Amino acid sequence: xxxxxxxxxxxxxxxxxxxxxxxxxxxxxxxxxxxxxxxxxxxxxxxxxxxxxxxxxxxxxxxxxxxxxxxxxxxxxxxxxxxxxxxxxxxxxxxxxxxxxxxxxxxxxxxxxxxxxxxxxxxxxxxxxxxxxxxxxxxxxxxxxxxxxxxxxxxxxxxxxxxxxxxxxxxxxxxxxxxxxxxxxxxxxxxxxxxxxxxxxxxxxxxxxxxxxxxxxxxxxxxxxxxxxxxxxxxxxxxxxxxxxxxxxxxxxxxxxxxxxxxxxxxxxxxxxxxxxxxxxxxxxxxxxxxxxxxxxxxxxxxxxxxxxxxxxxxxxxxxxxxxxxxxxxxxxxxxxxxxxxxxxxxxxxxxxxxxxxxxxxxxxxxxxxxxxxxxxxxxxxxxxxxxxxxxxxxxxxxxxxxxxxxxxxxxxxxxxxxxxxxxxxxxxxxxxxxxxxxxxxxxxxxxxxxxxxxxxxxxxxxxxxxxxxxxxxxxxxxxxxx
Numbered sequence: 001x002x003x004x005x006x007x008x009x010x011x012x013x014x015x016x017x018x019x020x021x022x023x024x025x026x027x028x029x030x031x032x033x034x035x036x037x038x039x040x041x042x043x044x045x046x047x048x049x050x051x052x053x054x055x056x057x058x059x060x061x062x063x064x065x066x067x068x069x070x071x072x073x074x075x076x077x078x079x080x081x082x083x084x085x086x087x088x089x090x091x092x093x094x095x096x097x098x099x100x101x102x103x104x105x106x107x108x109x110x111x112x113x114x115x116x117x118x119x120x121x122x123x124x125x126x127x128x129x130x131x132x133x134x135x136x137x138x139x140x141x142x143x144x145x146x147x148x149x150x151x152x153x154x155x156x157x158x159x160x161x162x163x164x165x166x167x168x169x170x171x172x173x174x175x176x177x178x179x180x181x182x183x184x185x186x187x188x189x190x191x192x193x194x195x196x197x198x199x200x201x202x203x204x205x206x207x208x209x210x211x212x213x214x215x216x217x218x219x220x221x222x223x224x225x226x227x228x229x230x231x232x233x234x235x236x237x238x239x240x241x242x243x244x245x246x247x248x249x250x251x252x253x254x255x256x257x258x259x260x261x262x263x264x265x266x267x268x269x270x271x272x273x274x275x276x277x278x279x280x281x282x283x284x285x286x287x288x289x290x291x292x293x294x295x296x297x298x299x300x301x302x303x304x305x306x307x308x309x310x311x312x313x314x315x316x317x318x319x320x321x322x323x324x325x326x327x328x329x330x331x332x333x334x335x336x337x338x339x340x341x342x343x344x345x346x347x348x349x350x351x352x353x354x355x356x357x358x359x360x361x362x363x364x365x366x367x368x369x370x371x372x373x374x375x376x377x378x379x380x381x382x383x384x385x386x387x388x389x390x391x392x393x394x395x396x397x398x399x400x401x402x403x404x405x406x407x408x409x410x411x412x413x414x415x416x417x418x419x420x421x422x423x424x425x426x427x428x429x430x431x432x433x434x435x436x437x438x439x440x441x442x443x444x445x446x447x448x449x450x451x452x453x454x455x456x457x458x459x460x461x462x463x464x465x466x467x468x469x470x471x472x473x474x475x476x477x478x479x480x481x482x483x
């Protein structure tokens with residue numbers, strides 16, 4: 001008995017040691033991108049690696065007489081919400097632009113993940129003059145069902161914004177996504193890149209010309225799910241910043257400057273883009289020494305001072321285990337997005353050996369890098385539960401995630417249709433692990449006490465989402481490239 005205990009202790013110690021010292025960032029990066037295959041809507045291509053997923057939503061758009069097949073389901077449901085999907089695409093693209101050289105062979109997977117979204121967003125932007133389609137599937141109906149995307153029999157309502165029903169937030173975010181992706185594809189597919197940029201400019205013009213929030217235009221179709229709580233001025237700034245980067249046109253520079261007096265939040269997410277825009281625009285101040293952009297450098301550093309734990313102006317909580325804790329619902333979305341900004345600003349600072357102060361606290365590139373690494377390592381298993389919050393990574397990870405396709409048997413295993421109510425018993429309410437492993441999915445994460453119940457019905461903690469992963473790819477590539 002004694003020997004067994006000693007053996008077990010040593011095994012645990014070695015396991016913990018290996019998790020602590022050496023997360024395999026390359027493996028995590030590959031898996032974080034593989035996740036997007038599990039979220040695909042539309043006709044699944046021949047190279048699909050997650051074999052338990054197949055075709056779904058092939059007739060999306062039919063109710064408006066357009067083809068809106070493709071794109072991604074946002075999280076554990078079967079709805080396509082373009083506002084978070086576009087943000088996910090912008091972040092995947094930004095990660096590829098900043099850290100593509102560190103991705104190795106995964107750069108191709110990153111481009112594929114981006115293109116699956118942009119092909120769909122292009123259809124949404126160009127199918128009907130005067131309309132930007134912004135979603136497919138009635139969320140209120142979909143959320144009452146627990147069924148596989150392949151079996152979907154709920155109404156696939158089509159939503160759009162137009163001059164008399166504006167949506168500057170979703171339109172400017174779509175423009176940002178298309179502009180960012182145009183930079184990703186500039187060398188590898190110049191024709192596609194030009195189409196992305198041309199469309200981005202048209203969509204941005206619409207956002208600027210017909211100002212209003214899509215939440216006001218669409219109501220319960222998008223709220224409370226992806227309500228634009230921060231308004232649309234942040235997206236107008238973010239979209240103009242990306243178009244300026246993609247075109248270098250003075251028109252967009254002037255727009256950026258005119259939209260510059262803005263909020264300085266302590267968060268970054270699919271809803272609030274200010275911090276991301278500030279870090280993104282600070283690049284020219286740091287790397288090019290362009291004084292016209294000093295304002296954004298200052299705003300980016302004010303943001304960092306609100307995040308760093310030992311800063312006098314910090315407004316960010318950390319759990320005892322060291323995880324940034326922003327909000328109780330799907331906290332890891334804020335962790336991955338903010339970590340992206342930490343790694344990116346650290347990279348900009350390193351290039352010019354720049355430092356700054358939060359009060360009397362000196363901040364070096366390494367200060368930001370260490371906080372970022374702590375967050376990434378926590379998600380990958382260096383935490384009090386020794387649990388990786390990325391499905392399929394490491395020895396212990398969430399087994400009962402809140403995700404319809406993952407929790408229901410695949411078409412191959414169960415060819416019969418599972419209707420709207422058919423998935424609740426025995427699958428949703430089962431204590432068994434999900435039959436299909438959604439490799440690479442990062443879930444909502446632990447609570448503020450570092451606890452995690454691994455309960456399928458607990459969507460705040462157990463549901464993965466495209467935007468959690470979309471922002472995590474960049475930091476993973478950053479650390480994969482260092483090792």
